[in-house]
Amino acid sequence: MNSIRLQLLKWLLGPILLINMVLAGLVAGLAWTPAQVAFDQGLFDSADELAARMQAGAQPQLPVRLGGERVWFVVRDEQGQVLAGAAGFPRLRPGKTAYEAQMDGQPVRVVARLVATPGGTRQLGVARTLRQRLELRAAIVRSLAVLVALVTITLVGVVWLSVSNGLRPLARIRAELAARGPGDLAPIPAEQIPYEIAPVVTGFNELLDKVEAVTRGQRDFMADMAHQLRTPLAGMQLQLEWLGKRHTSDLETQRSLAMLNLANDRMIRQVNQLLALARAREGQPAKALAPLDLAQLVQESVQYFVEKAAEKRIDIGFELAPAPLAGEAFQLRDLIDNLVDNAIRYTPDGGRVTVGCKVKGNETRFVVEDSGPGIPVARRTDVFKRFVRLDEKTTGSGLGLAIVRDIARAHGGRIEIGDGVGGGTRISVRFRALPPAAARH
Amino acid sequence: MALQLLLVEDDPVLADGLLRALQAQDISVTLVRDGLAADAMLSSTGVEVAVLDIGLPGIDGFEVVRRLRARGSATPVLLLTARDAVEDRVRGLETGADDYLVKPFATAELVARIRALARRHAPPSNALGLGRLSLDASTRRARVGERPIDLSVREWGVLEYLLRQAGRVVSKQQIIDAILPWGEDVTENAVEVYVSRLRLKLEGAGVAIRTIRGFGYLLEAAPE
Numbered sequence: 001m002n003s004i005r006l007q008l009l010k011w012l013l014g015p016i017l018l019i020n021m022v023l024a025g026l027v028a029g030l031a032w033t034p035a036q037v038a039f040d041q042g043l044f045d046s047a048d049e050l051a052a053r054m055q056a057g058a059q060p061q062l063p064v065r066l067g068g069e070r071v072w073f074v075v076r077d078e079q080g081q082v083l084a085g086a087a088g089f090p091r092l093r094p095g096k097t098a099y100e101a102q103m104d105g106q107p108v109r110v111v112a113r114l115v116a117t118p119g120g121t122r123q124l125g126v127a128r129t130l131r132q133r134l135e136l137r138a139a140i141v142r143s144l145a146v147l148v149a150l151v152t153i154t155l156v157g158v159v160w161l162s163v164s165n166g167l168r169p170l171a172r173i174r175a176e177l178a179a180r181g182p183g184d185l186a187p188i189p190a191e192q193i194p195y196e197i198a199p200v201v202t203g204f205n206e207l208l209d210k211v212e213a214v215t216r217g218q219r220d221f222m223a224d225m226a227h228q229l230r231t232p233l234a235g236m237q238l239q240l241e242w243l244g245k246r247h248t249s250d251l252e253t254q255r256s257l258a259m260l261n262l263a264n265d266r267m268i269r270q271v272n273q274l275l276a277l278a279r280a281r282e283g284q285p286a287k288a289l290a291p292l293d294l295a296q297l298v299q300e301s302v303q304y305f306v307e308k309a310a311e312k313r314i315d316i317g318f319e320l321a322p323a324p325l326a327g328e329a330f331q332l333r334d335l336i337d338n339l340v341d342n343a344i345r346y347t348p349d350g351g352r353v354t355v356g357c358k359v360k361g362n363e364t365r366f367v368v369e370d371s372g373p374g375i376p377v378a379r380r381t382d383v384f385k386r387f388v389r390l391d392e393k394t395t396g397s398g399l400g401l402a403i404v405r406d407i408a409r410a411h412g413g414r415i416e417i418g419d420g421v422g423g424g425t426r427i428s429v430r431f432r433a434l435p436p437a438a439a440r441h
Numbered sequence: 442m443a444l445q446l447l448l449v450e451d452d453p454v455l456a457d458g459l460l461r462a463l464q465a466q467d468i469s470v471t472l473v474r475d476g477l478a479a480d481a482m483l484s485s486t487g488v489e490v491a492v493l494d495i496g497l498p499g500i501d502g503f504e505v506v507r508r509l510r511a512r513g514s515a516t517p518v519l520l521l522t523a524r525d526a527v528e529d530r531v532r533g534l535e536t537g538a539d540d541y542l543v544k545p546f547a548t549a550e551l552v553a554r555i556r557a558l559a560r561r562h563a564p565p566s567n568a569l570g571l572g573r574l575s576l577d578a579s580t581r582r583a584r585v586g587e588r589p590i591d592l593s594v595r596e597w598g599v600l601e602y603l604l605r606q607a608g609r610v611v612s613k614q615q616i617i618d619a620i621l622p623w624g625e626d627v628t629e630n631a632v633e634v635y636v637s638r639l640r641l642k643l644e645g646a647g648v649a650i651r652t653i654r655g656f657g658y659l660l661e662a663a664p665e
Contacts, residue, residue, distance in 0.1 A: 230523035231452045234545035238458025241548055245465070268545050299612065306610045306653055317654030354655070 008163045009156070016155050024144045031140050039133055040098040042067065043111040047126045051115040054122060060084050062126070069129045072103060076123040083122065092125045103127050107134070169194050173201065185212035223278045226271045233268050240264060273399040276334040280406035289411075291434055294323035294357040294366050297333055305340050305355070312349045319356035324434040325364040327411050335407040336366065338400040339427055343370035347424070364433040371424040380417040404429070443469040444559055447491040449479040449505070450521065451498055455544075459492075462548045468555065476500035483509050488516055490558050492551075495522040495533070503536050510537035517558035521546075553608065569604045572647025572662050576604055585646040592642065595620060595627075599635045600643075603650065603660035612657035 050060045050073060062073045074085035076092065090101035092112040101110050108127040115122045173188055187205035190198070240261050247253040298320055309316035336355075343353045351371040358365055375383060384405045408415050413431040420426040446463060450456040451474045463470045471488075473479050476499035483491060483505070491509075495502035506518050519540045520533045533541050539561075540554050569576040573586045581597060583590050592600065598620030603611065613629040621627055636658060640650055649663040 227523040230544040231455055235452055235454030235456075235458050237545050238462050238548060239454065242458060242461045242465070302610045302612075302653070302656060306659060315654060318656040320655070 005160075005163050005167060009159060012159050013152075013156060016159075017152055020148045020151055024148045028137075028140055028144055032137060035133065035136060039109065039128075040111070043098055043109060043126055043128055046071070046073075046128075047111045047113055047124060050124055050126065051113065054115050054117045054124065057118050060124070066128065068132055070106075071129075072108075072127045074123075074125045076125075078121055078123070080123075085125075089125055089127065092123045094123060100130075101127070103129075106131075109133075169197060173197075185209075185215065219278045222274055226275045226278070229267070229271050233264060233271065236264050237261075237268070270399075273338075273403065276338070276403050277399055277406070279334060280331055280403050280410065289326040289328060291324060291326055292329055292332070294325065294332065294336070294364060295320040297329065298336055298355060298357060301333065301337060301340070304337075305344070308341065308344050309353060312344065312347070312351075314344055314347055314350070315352045316344070317352070317354045319354060319358070321356075321358040323357035323359055323364045323366065325411070325431045326434050327431070331407045331410065335404050335429065338404050339366070339368045339429070342400050343368045343372065343425070343427075346370065347372040351424075359433050362433050364431045365428055366431075367426065367428040369420040369424060369426040371420065371422055374419060374423050374425050375417055383417070384415075443467050444555070445487055445489045446470050446555065447479065447482050447488040448472045449474070449476070449492065449497060449502070450494045451475060451496075452494075459551075463552070463555075466548075466552050468552075474498070476502070476505050479505050480508055483514065483516065484512070489562070490555050491516055491518045492555065493518055493520050493538075495520055495524070502538075503532060506533075506536045506538050515562065517562050519551075519554055519558060549608075569601065571604060571607050571660070574604070574643065574646040574648050576601060585643065590642050592639075593635075595631075596635050596639055596642075599632065600639055603658060607660050610653050610657060610659045615657065 046062060046066065050062060054060050054075065060073065060075055062071055065071060072086040072089060074089035074092070075083045077083055082089075086103075088103070090103055090108070090110060092110075093099060094112040094114045098109050098111050101108055107130045109130055110125060110127045112123065112125045115124050169192070173193075176188065185208050187208055188201050190201065190205075193201050240257060244254070244257045244261070247257070298318065302318070305316055340353070340355055343355075347353055347370045353368070353370045356365075356367045356369075383401050385402065405415060408429050408431075411431055413429050416428050416430070418426045418428065444467075446468050448456065448459055448463070448470050450459060450472070456472055456474065460470055460472055471482065473482055474497075476497040478499075479491070479493065479497070480500065482488065493502040493505055497505070500508075502520055502522075506520070509516060509518065517539045518537070519542060520538045521542055521544060522533070523544050539558055542551060542554060567578040569578065575584050576582070578601065583592055583597070583600065599616055602616055602619040613632045616632050617627050617629070636650055636652075643650070647663050649661055651659040651661065653659060
């Protein structure tokens, strides 16, 4: 993946490193040149001294050591015969400049000149070892290397920090987007956005606007359709009820009416589920969150649950303890209705359903347990997909758990599917509990 | 005397269904199909309960209620609507409607709510009954058929409350609150004891007190 941080580091650090090295070379040269000149001057002085002696006809001689370095000299005639001094002296190149050579396996600096003596022209060479000079040079190079390394590391650190600092607004936007619930398409606040990324944010916000408009359009359409269908469905239900009461003796008619009723009930449920889904998708629940008690919400629907359960002779029970949380009452009611409705729907006649809520630790839990067939472990993630039904025989819409999941997510809750006592299903939704003090008002 | 009800609904299928369903419940229904007609009907007397659709031709249900309340009338109003958005619900009740029912609904639910509204706005009745059980609140006498039954004060309180809420699930706490308005101490266990005694005494009365596990009770006509 392409990283702005690495790109910036690469583009900044390469040149910085190069400049540092060039500077280090220059500094080394500057420090080195005067030392070289002074050293060579010492050699020239020694050579001058020897030459003066030779011109005076005296025997050339020189101390063996000079300033901590080994010193040699040689006097040769014009044919190159050694007349005095060290044997094995390197080749002489008389001139105004010093040069480097090897002597006894050591690097040396050599000065050579021609001297006119009473006995004829002589070649004079003076050599001196370079140990100290090499040490000096090594010391200079070492210090420079350390210096360059330190400067480089410091620069890497500074560049890293400033790049991170520069990228912080992006990290903030990312965190803000990651923290959003599903369906939260509010624009990114434009304050505190640096000039450079403002166009990106503006573009993104425009896109969010468009998506939001499309989503809202779809949601409104879905809700409108569902609402439009409710009145005729209600009318049909009443007419069917009336017909059913009139034709009690005709079994064929009763059967047909029962089928019509079933179809009508199914449509009613589907329409209600679509509305619940539209509501769950509305998003931005943060705005509407209010402190409320799940136990209270369950109580409001107890009548409906008991009637539903009675139709299938299901023993429905409640374990309701105060269960405060911050939520949106309509959506949570949809969540409760769907879970209890599912439990009753999938539990065979004469079964058992228990609805409970409580606070455990810092979690508010809503639990529905049934004695139905259970959900196989392998299918426990599938059931949250829309229009997925485990059992084609039941009349579910396949929307229930998708709605439940959307609502739970919008409330920062999570759903767990487990085994109920005796092979049924136990679905528990866990929310962050509200401190009891906050739930009271 | 049959309950005098004004029904305002513009959908012909639903209106016709409602008319049949309510008349079958011994309710006398006058049907109008638009807001202005409803407003006119409500201006004259004789309507005990009004059932109003919100989406109506002419003026909508909210406006009908607003005008009704503006005239100072206390006639109970039940709003019927296809919408169940929070705003609609809140708006309906703030405008002065007494209850709210979302389409589609069960006939039993609608009838129960209509009767509850009528009861709330009628002088309290002393005679209560279900099956062969009858209670006279003024004399605090209970009978099964012709046979009087003997009830303690607390048992009487529990039974009266259950009978007034017949068909509805009530929690033990609701029972406690209803029989002890002065804040005496009664535990939920005590309520269970009263209910089990009542069950014994009500044998053959054609009523059953169903236990809703972990919650409370429901008094209903016993299947014969």
